Amino acid sequence: MSDSLPVMVRITRIVDETPTVRTIYFDTPFPHKPGQFVMVWVVGIDEIPMALSHPDAITIQKVGDATSALFLMKPDDMIGIRGPFGNGFSLHGRVLAIAGGVGAAPLLSVARGWDTVTFLLGARTESELLFVQEIQEFCDLLLATDDGSRGHHGYVVDLLKTIQADRYDTILVCGPEMMMVSILKHLVSINLALNAQFSLHRYMKCGIGICGSCCMDPLGLRVCTDGPVFFGTQLISSEFGKYSRDASGNKDKK
Ligand SMILES: Cc1cc2nc3c(=O)[nH]c(=O)nc-3n(C[C@H](O)[C@H](O)[C@H](O)COP(=O)(O)OP(=O)(O)OC[C@H]3O[C@@H](n4cnc5c(N)ncnc54)[C@H](O)[C@@H]3O)c2cc1C
Ligand code: FES
Structure with missing residues (x-):
């Protein structure tokens, strides 16, 4: 370290x-x-x-x-x-992992190392589905592609709507921010935001809580030290899904 x-x-x-x-x-x-x-x-x-x-x-x-x-x-x-x-995911009980694109990277070790995991994986197209073989070796895997080339034709949030999410003790999400926003909205609508943890990809400079480049409004949560994993309830009234910041600290609209 x-x-x-x-x-x-x-x-x-x-x-x-x-x-x-x-x-x-x-x-x-x-x-x-x-x-x-x-x-x-x-x-x-x-x-x-x-x-x-x-x-x-x-x-x-x-x-x-x-x-x-x-x-x-x-x-x-x-x-x-x-x-x-950063804090990493908190795991207990039955786990539902939801990933889009390269968001599967931090969830691969959960897929390999945790007992009962259902994995929902999405990508633009079949060739962009990441770690399919590794994940299906260890988990129940459901796939979605935007163009319908493999699995469900549509977004990973649509897959989520087809399963009984309240059967899971822990819900982990990582992917493009707008994908995570749609998942958070759905989980709020079924009262599961409290169970869900989202790993954010935000601009960072120091990684150790000093520079402020990863702060999120309105509480000033630092993604590098308070996150990168946040509970859905922490994100609902934050800038998540509305804007983020570029290298100069200027707001980038989503
Ligand atoms: C905790 C954390 C974990 C991450 N894990 C991975 C991972 O496992 N694999 C991976 O490929 N990427 C990951 N990212 C995103 C990665 O850090 C960015 O893609 C990278 O910083 C872009 O650098 P660049 O110089 O290539 O692009 P830049 O030239 O800096 O930017 C190119 C484009 O990428 C966007 N961008 C820049 N930084 C980020 C960022 N941090 N998140 C999202 N978009 C960004 C910019 O807005 C711009 O549109 C992670 C980010 C965080 C915060
Ligand atoms: S990257 Fe510097 S405070 Fe988070």
Whole structure:
């Protein structure tokens, strides 16, 4: 564990998971609780938050400068890791995990390590469904794709509406913010927001509660130290789903 200085790790293996998502394995494991994250230093480019999909791996979707630079890396290249940070998920009883796209990364270890898990997984299209084989080895898996190429034709929230969510003690959600907003709305409508935990992807700089770049209105909750996992009831009256902040702190409308 390193709060202030990154531990330099050597990349050992790279796995193409989907056309836009890649897993990078490195030579040092970072014991962590599912849902915690690390700050990944891409030397000369940026330092960005990432979930650990395995103790010794991160799973990356290419969206901008740092993630594109990670996509160019090869075995034996070095990256820096600080962490793990954040609260992680609280697990008990029967678990329902709901993921969209690369949001499956922090939930993979729950799928592998927890006894009774039902997993709802969504993506744009079949080739973007992440970790399908690994998840179905351990869990009941239901799939949804926006284009109907596999599983339910539509959104993962539609799958949620087909199951009896109150049979689960713990509901875990990670994915694009607007997907999580629609899930939260549904869970509020059936009085289950209290049971649901959402892992947020927000812009971060320090990762340790100092810079304020990840604060959420109106309470000033810091995603890096108070989260990244929040109960639905904490998010209902927050900026979640309404706006987030960019690198300069300006509000980005959703
Ligand atoms: C706790 C946590 C865990 C995360 N885990 C993963 C993971 O396992 N795999 C993964 O691929 N990504 C994960 N992310 C998102 C990842 O941090 C961003 O995709 C990354 O910072 C983008 O950096 P970039 O330089 O490539 O893109 P930039 O050039 O900084 O931005 C490109 C685009 O991505 C958006 N963006 C920037 N930062 C974030 C962010 N933190 N969340 C969402 N969108 C962002 C920007 O608004 C912009 O539209 C996680 C984020 C957090 C906070
Ligand atoms: S990233 Fe600096 S306070 Fe959260």
